[in-house]
Amino acid sequence: MKGEITVVGGGLAGLVAAITCAEAGATVTLHEAHASLGGRGRATAPPYVAHEGPHVFYADGPHWTWLKERDLIGKVGWPSPPAALRVGFRDRGRFRRGMPAGLLRLVAGRRRAPVDQDFRTWASARYGERAAEAAANAISVITYDADTGRLSAAFVQDLLLRALNPVIAVRWVVGGWQAVLDRMASRARELGVRIELKSRLTELPGGPTIVATELSSARVLLGDDSLTWESGDCVMLDLAVTKHRGDAFVVFDLDEGGFHECYSMPDPSVAPAGESLFQIDMPVRAGERTADAHRRLEQLTELAVPGWRDRTTWQRTGRARGRSGALDLPGFTWRDRPAVERGDDVFLAGDMVAAPGMRGEISMNSALRAAEGAVAALDRSVRAA
Structure with a gap:
């Protein structure tokens, strides 16, 4: 396939987009402003490998399948039985093993929460104020927000059902996100992706372009003040x-x-x-x-x-x-976030754009959609030439 696709940003979304475009036969150049790839998935150097935020994976979505099909996951670690039992809750200032009854009823509830009402109001009316506040605080691990109860009830309920579901889908990859990103970078290079480090673009290069940066950086690069969304x-x-x-x-x-x-x-x-x-x-x-x-x-x-x-x-x-993933206020869903397709063969990817999932999943799902659009745009330009 003649022509070239440009990817701006070398984090999770950028690497997924670059790999997907290259697998479709496109020539791809990836620009990363920093000296190393990884974005918020970067980790500190050994012996202490620490990430910016939780670095677990969820194995119940298509993003996990995408990684697994390409042998990018590596070894999965599990806590030993004594460690696995040391899971608990801070409740009224004390450590407790079991989930409080009110929170358990809320998590096990079948009634679908509305999009246009805040979670605190909806949950308090059905399960009591204490259970509602406990549930909102329990899921702050994903929202990074001190007032999760103000968010859309449907949005918070979806997070609760995934994060606190008895059928645990969490996976701990040995080495965390950094190990996976390193394997992704190797895969991209094997496919011929040209990776330019310390390369900060200040204007679009022309041709199909995927902007896979934080939303604040995309707003500056694209000169589009509408590129904002609620975050933690x-x-x-x-x-x-x-x-x-x-x-x-x-x-x-x-x-x-x-x-x-x-x-x-x-x-x-x-x-x-x-x-x-x-x-x-x-x-x-x-x-x-x-x-x-x-x-x-x-x-x-x-x-x-x-x-x-x-x-x-x-x-x-x-x-x-303001850089910990998208949060949906009452009346909004992921479909209302900044669109992937920006027009003029420009596409957006990242964890605060219009794609489903949680944080890293949003990045991957939006990157796959952006790659599909960029490849189609490149194909159109080749056929028109």
């Missing part, structure tokens, strides 16, 4: 400590929307022997100072990793503001 705001603590059998594996914070997970329990390769690697997240409240959000985060850390300050071997902090 969260502080994070990556923490390595000396291993202790009493540390929790996963903690859902029903009080304040935080989340705790030990990445090294299913994947010991991410931390040195004898140490455990955790990430603890806490959504930032409206108008809250970063330091205050971190103080609340540390309170959750003390519950999940007792005595962590005296056991710490490595740590780093961060904040993800």
